[in-house]
Structure formats: C-alpha cells, structure tokens
Amino acid sequence: MLIKKIFLFTIFFTLSSNFSIAQETKKKCRINTNKQVLDFVKKELKPFNAGTNEEGPRLSQSDLKLLEIKHYSDQLKESREMRMDILSFSTLNQQDLEIFNKFSSKIKLVLSDCSEVVFFGDTLLGAYELPYDDMLKAFTLASKNNNEIILDFMRNQVTPKSISLFDAINILMNDFATQQNVIMELLSDEVKKVFFGENNMVATTDVAEARLLSFSLLGGEILDAKEKLLFFILPKTYKGVKSSIGTLVLDIDGNLYEIPNLNYILSVNILSGLGVNTRTLTMSEVISESGSCRIDLAGNWMHKVNGIEIRGCPFNSISKKMLQQGSHRNSRDYKSYQAVFEEIENINFNSNKNIENNDEQKGGPAQGQSPS
DSSP states (O other): HHHHHHHHHHHHHHHHHTTTTTTTHHHHSSSHHHHHHHHTTTTTTOHHHHHHHGSOOOOHHHHHHHHHHHHHHTEEEEEEEEEEHHHHHHTOOOHHHHHHTGGGGGGGEOTTTTTEEEEEEEEEEEOEEEEHHHHHHHHHHHHHHHHHHHHHHHHTTTTEBBBBBBHHHHHHHHHHSSSHHHHHHSOOOHHHHHHHHHHHHOGGHHHEEEEEEEEHHTTTTBTTGGGEEEEEEESSOOOOOOOOSSEEEETSSOOOEETOOHHHHHHHHHHHTTTTTEEEEEEEEEEETTTEEOOTTTEEEEEEEEEEEEEOOOOHHHHHHHHHGGGGGTTTTTTTTHHHHHHTTTTOOTTTTTOOOOOTTSSSESSOOOOO
16 A cells, blocks of 8 residues: 555656646646546555466456456446546656556547547557657657657557658757667667667767658658658868858758758658659869859869869858759859759759858758748
C-alpha cells in the first residue's frame, strides 16, 4: 500500500510538471484533468493472480493477457471513462504504466487532433495520422521516460500528415529542432548504418536531415512534390568562399534559401525518395551586375569588383543576384548547365524584393515570398 502511494505521488508530480505542455490540447479536446485521472487510478483493485501450471492447464501468454484484461475491466464496469492527452501519458515511466495498465479498459488516449485511442491491455489499437511535430513531441517525452507504449505506437501505428515542400525545407533549416538521441531512437539500426555509417551515429550537423528521413520512413509525403523543383547552387570548391551561411537552394516559386550545415548528398537522396525533383549547379564562376567571382588557376575563388580582384568570394550573395538579374548567361558555366539555367529562367522572381539587400535571416527564405 505504501509503495503504491509513493508511485501515485510520483505520477502526480510528473503529470503536474507536464501540465503546461498539454494545455493547448486540453482547450480544444474533451480531456480529463490530471487530478481526475490521478483520483481514478487510486481505486483499490483486486490483484490478478496468474496461477501456476499445477492449478490447471498451461495457458499461453495471450490467454493470460486476456484473462488479466477481463479481471480488471470487470471491476471497473461502473466507473466513468477517463480521457487523457497523449503528452501527459507520454511522461509516464515503466512503474507508472504498470499501475495505469490495470485501469486501461476505462482510459482513452486523446491525440493532438482529438482522436481517441482505446487500449487493449497495454496495447493501443488502430492506425492514425498526426502532424509530424506533434508526433515528435510525444516521442521525445516518451523517450525521456522510457515509455515503450508510446514509442512503439509512434513507430508503428502513426503516420505523419503530408506537408508542403516549403515545410520540408524548413525541417532541413534547423539541426536543433529535435534532440540528437531522440532522432537516433526513432531510426532503426539498419537505416542508421545505411545513411550515417558503420558507427550508427547521427552527427549533430545531420540531425535536420535525419528528421526529414524519419518523416519519410514513417510514411510521410510531400503534397506538392511532383509540382515542384529544387535547385542546389554549389561552388566547385570551397577554397576562398566567405560570407556564406549555408548551401544556396532555389525553389520553383522563386524562393532562395541558405540552409546551414546542409549534407547535400543525403538531403538530395531523401528529397528524391519523397518524390521531389532536384537539379544541381556546381559553379566555377558567378556573375552579377555589381561584381563577379571565379576560380583562378590555383583553385581559389577570386572576387572582382570595379575591375579590382581580391581573394575570397561571397558566393551565395553573388549567386542570388546572378539568378535574379539573369546574368548567368555570362558565366563560363552556362553552356555546361544550359538546360538547367533555362528552367530557372522560367521562374518569376519577386520584383518587389530589393535584390541588393543581403540581410536575410539565417534559417529563412533568402529572397522571395513564402508560400501562403
């Protein structure tokens, strides 16, 4: 009895500390308060006696599970149902779950979209679709508390809702949106080995790519993948490249992005798997009306302004202007990538943007309007 009281106190503390996380869900979904749930699991129930082989025929594990479910559900026939939000449930640890398992016949798990999931013992029933960010929130909490019920549920029974290509690019923008260990737990060892090497370790600079990879492997789709096209603009060498915060990416709507720490090869593979068509320009010369850059005989980038050449090249800045001004035809790379440049020429860049402004924020569109 004392042990149970200690467990219940621990559960109350955990649920209370997680109260603010679940407030948004509580406002729009019909959910019981944490106090109501705690009062419910305080009920005294007769323990289940699995018996021994000497007391009768040997029972299988599935038979025992069914008997245990029936044993506790019979005692709760007159009890009202409890609706508990998934974030609060995700904070429960293994000891907490042992208590809740006895009451699961009267507990419904409420997802972020207000869908209600029923339990069969310690198993959640059904298949669901949720926003990917909501899945990661629940998975992160469950990972911290070793809550295998939610971890298995998210891996095997929940599919991410489809997103736009703009959303996919935003995932690639931020390596810090999800904890490294959480993403590693979400990916299987086989997947980690194939995509991240023999040590199965996701580098901190590849967390964003791993996040998009897990979205794909969980069954997520990009709604407008077939209608869109992404262009990756890369320098042929990085010797002398400066003032560039990431890889320059252009979409078919005229949005330019600088994606920090982008693993280009991995990202292209993931995006291709999601049905996105990509093109790559590996440039040795970029030209704009205000200046140009090219690789010299020694293999270093040189920046030419007003007839004066200096070492180093603000590659992304010059490349943006080149694409928007249409001065790419003057580059020595034009013939090599003529077909790709002709696709870019069909893009309607937003003329209202001041293309001389290079103060774009890291992690956002470098130029152009975000899709509405």
